[in-house]
Amino acid sequence: MSETFDCVIVGGGPGGLTAAIYAIRAGLKTVIVEKLGVGGQIALSDIIENYPGFPSLSGGELMKHFEEHAVGLGAEIRYTDVTAIVADGDRRIVKTSSGDLAAKAVIVTTGAEPKKLGFAGETEFTGRGVSTCATCDGPFYKKKPVAVIGGGDTAVKEAIYLSKLCSEVHVVHRRDRFRAEKVLQERIGARENVTVHWSHQPVEVLGDDAGVTGLRIKNVDGGAVTDLSVWGVFVFVGIRPNTGFVECEKDGQGFIVTDENMMTSLPGVFAAGDCRVTPLRQVATAVGDAAIAAVKAEEYVSELEGRAYEGAK
Amino acid sequence: MSETFDCVIVGGGPGGLTAAIYAIRAGLKTVIVEKLGVGGQIALSDIIENYPGFPSLSGGELMKHFEEHAVGLGAEIRYTDVTAIVADGDRRIVKTSSGDLAAKAVIVTTGAEPKKLGFAGETEFTGRGVSTCATCDGPFYKKKPVAVIGGGDTAVKEAIYLSKLCSEVHVVHRRDRFRAEKVLQERIGARENVTVHWSHQPVEVLGDDAGVTGLRIKNVDGGAVTDLSVWGVFVFVGIRPNTGFVECEKDGQGFIVTDENMMTSLPGVFAAGDCRVTPLRQVATAVGDAAIAAVKAEEYVSELEGRAYEGAK
Numbered sequence: 156m157s158e159t160f161d162c163v164i165v166g167g168g169p170g171g172l173t174a175a176i177y178a179i180r181a182g183l184k185t186v187i188v189e190k191l192g193v194g195g196q197i198a199l200s201d202i203i204e205n206y207p208g209f210p211s212l213s214g215g216e217l218m219k220h221f222e223e224h225a226v227g228l229g230a231e232i233r234y235t236d237v238t239a240i241v242a243d244g245d246r247r248i249v250k251t252s253s254g255d256l257a258a259k260a261v262i263v264t265t266g267a268e269p270k271k272l273g274f275a276g277e278t279e280f281t282g283r284g285v286s287t288c289a290t291c292d293g294p295f296y297k298k299k300p301v302a303v304i305g306g307g308d309t310a311v312k313e314a315i316y317l318s319k320l321c322s323e324v325h326v327v328h329r330r331d332r333f334r335a336e337k338v339l340q341e342r343i344g345a346r347e348n349v350t351v352h353w354s355h356q357p358v359e360v361l362g363d364d365a366g367v368t369g370l371r372i373k374n375v376d377g378g379a380v381t382d383l384s385v386w387g388v389f390v391f392v393g394i395r396p397n398t399g400f401v402e403c404e405k406d407g408q409g410f411i412v413t414d415e416n417m418m419t420s421l422p423g424v425f426a427a428g429d430c431r432v433t434p435l436r437q438v439a440t441a442v443g444d445a446a447i448a449a450v451k452a453e454e455y456v457s458e459l460e461g462r463a464y465e466g467a468k
Numbered sequence: 469m470s471e472t473f474d475c476v477i478v479g480g481g482p483g484g485l486t487a488a489i490y491a492i493r494a495g496l497k498t499v500i501v502e503k504l505g506v507g508g509q510i511a512l513s514d515i516i517e518n519y520p521g522f523p524s525l526s527g528g529e530l531m532k533h534f535e536e537h538a539v540g541l542g543a544e545i546r547y548t549d550v551t552a553i554v555a556d557g558d559r560r561i562v563k564t565s566s567g568d569l570a571a572k573a574v575i576v577t578t579g580a581e582p583k584k585l586g587f588a589g590e591t592e593f594t595g596r597g598v599s600t601c602a603t604c605d606g607p608f609y610k611k612k613p614v615a616v617i618g619g620g621d622t623a624v625k626e627a628i629y630l631s632k633l634c635s636e637v638h639v640v641h642r643r644d645r646f647r648a649e650k651v652l653q654e655r656i657g658a659r660e661n662v663t664v665h666w667s668h669q670p671v672e673v674l675g676d677d678a679g680v681t682g683l684r685i686k687n688v689d690g691g692a693v694t695d696l697s698v699w700g701v702f703v704f705v706g707i708r709p710n711t712g713f714v715e716c717e718k719d720g721q722g723f724i725v726t727d728e729n730m731m732t733s734l735p736g737v738f739a740a741g742d743c744r745v746t747p748l749r750q751v752a753t754a755v756g757d758a759a760i761a762a763v764k765a766e767e768y769v770s771e772l773e774g775r776a777y778e779g780a781k
Binding site: 172 | 482485486489490493494495517518519520521522523530533534536537538540541603606607625628629632633651654655658728729746747748750752753754755756757758759760763764766767770774
């Protein structure tokens with residue numbers, strides 16, 4: 156027989172830790188299941204300056220505060236892999252590599268990972284010069300030159316955004332035209348401090364212990380190499396949500412569709428943060444989503460218990 | 469001629485300060501307009517334990533952190549009353565008691581105030597025994613007796629919620645039946661630790677410097693007085709949003725309707741936090757809303773500038 160909880164939270168990033176804070180305070184018997192280590196993507200960031208209340212700290216430090224907060228309230232974190240969530244009557248069974256957990260409600264906060272291109276230095280400099288979020292990290296390069304890699308809507312939109320903060324924006328795109336919508340193409344064409352390097356791809360981040368100093372790119376046709384002098388490299392080649400283990404309504408890219416109460420198409424299963432369809436992916440929004448998900452999960456569990464009581468009369 | 473900003477934020481609570489952090493980092497020329505003092509409703513709370521990252525502090529302290537964060541990035545706060553927001557072509561004019569402010573985008577974060585009944589001690593003990601939020605403050609009365617005042621959906625739902633955390637819940641209702649929906653009435657009837665005091669109203673909070681020790685109630689018919697021994701008093705008699713100054717789509721109670729990007733029915737005017745139609749009103753949700761509102765306001769301003777450029781060609 157599997158262990159039973161009121162609420163199983165899948166994922167120990169900002170969303171999962173917030174959901175635990177709310178669920179435990181609401182009196183739900185709760186467990187967080189995390190694959191690797193708590194903190195999620197943001198723990199990879201050297202510096203975060205837009206989570207209100209903490210003017211400037213590392214993502215790892217911020218997540219340490221979140222973890223201490225949740226654990227201080229009694230949160231239990233189990234380290235294992237979730238392979239599936241299945242319905243069994245009113246129960247939701249969270250299948251893990253170390254056995255099944257039965258839950259009245261489940262909150263999925265598994266986040267999303269930016270796709271990588273695999274060029275030299277891309278991973279080593281992530282969080283300290285290589286970024287995948289202009290809203291988060293753009294302001295660190297005020298009046299400095301940066302590079303943007305990609306040619307879709309997000310890449311072009313973020314390049315326009317960065318062109319207002321940074322001295323120069325080098326857009327590196329492997330094709331000879333953008334995929335982005337026409338109006339964005341026109342707008343980026345009008346930005347005087349944007350240079351597009353068509354038919355180029357990144358080869359190597361140039362830098363040292365102090366951070367990034369440049370980006371080496373090469374022409375995909377001839378192979379000619381150019382070194383760009385930039386302080387930051389923004390990679391926008393798509394993001395991939397970690398949602399393969401749950402069967403519910405998703406968009407074309409795999410992001411989970413929820414209602415305004417953060418409930419998925421599978422009753423009793425909620426989603427919060429980067430893994431869901433949302434207009435913005437930030438610690439701030441994961442926190443807001445997760446508070447709603449946990450409060451609504453408590454209401455769902457309460458209704459479930461009410462129905463069980465009424466059914467037994 | 470009125471002063472011109474990219475973004476005017478109306479209200480200096482958690483939502484307004486968060487919107488400022490995001491708007492300023494995005495390079496928008498921004499001002500916060502606040503009527504009284506920064507912090508909003510949460511500044512009245514003696515203790516808040518569910519804003520992730522800060523396990524336990526006063527609402528005033530938390531808002532001090534938010535204010536320092538926003539001001540550290542360069543946020544300007546003006547103390548004056550906003551009387552109206554009107555459209556003037558692409559501009560939005562924020563009319564205040566001390567003159568007009570022109571803006572490309574406006575973010576409304578004016579919050580909502582719980583209605584008061586006006587009984588003795590209701591205001592004096594607010595934030596230290598008298599509460600209007602079970603999610604926020606219920607856990608402080610774990611295994612302790614509390615009173616709930618009201619008879620609508622919210623009052624009954626929150627009484628059920630509190631009955632799972634607290635030893636005893638005394639519901640004080642001035643009528644002889646609940647207005648709450650039938651299923652909630654059945655559910656509260658099934659909670660063994662809930663006592664309903666029909667046809668009663670609160671007279672006085674009993675307590676001292678250490679907090680609340682009881683609630684005096686009286687029968688609305690005979691006037692007979694009863695003293696309830698409780699540690700907390702939860703008042704759920706409605707909340708009122710501060711939205712009278714802006715004409716846009718609202719619900720029956722005056723809460724502002726937004727789309728998923730937090731934009732109201734008036735283009736360029738966004739809303740975030742307690743003042744909008746939302747499933748939950750918490751610091752955590754105000755922060756999430758406001759991050760979205762500010763990022764979308766920046767995109768709106770960017771599009772506006774793009775159109776102006778294209779129009780000038």
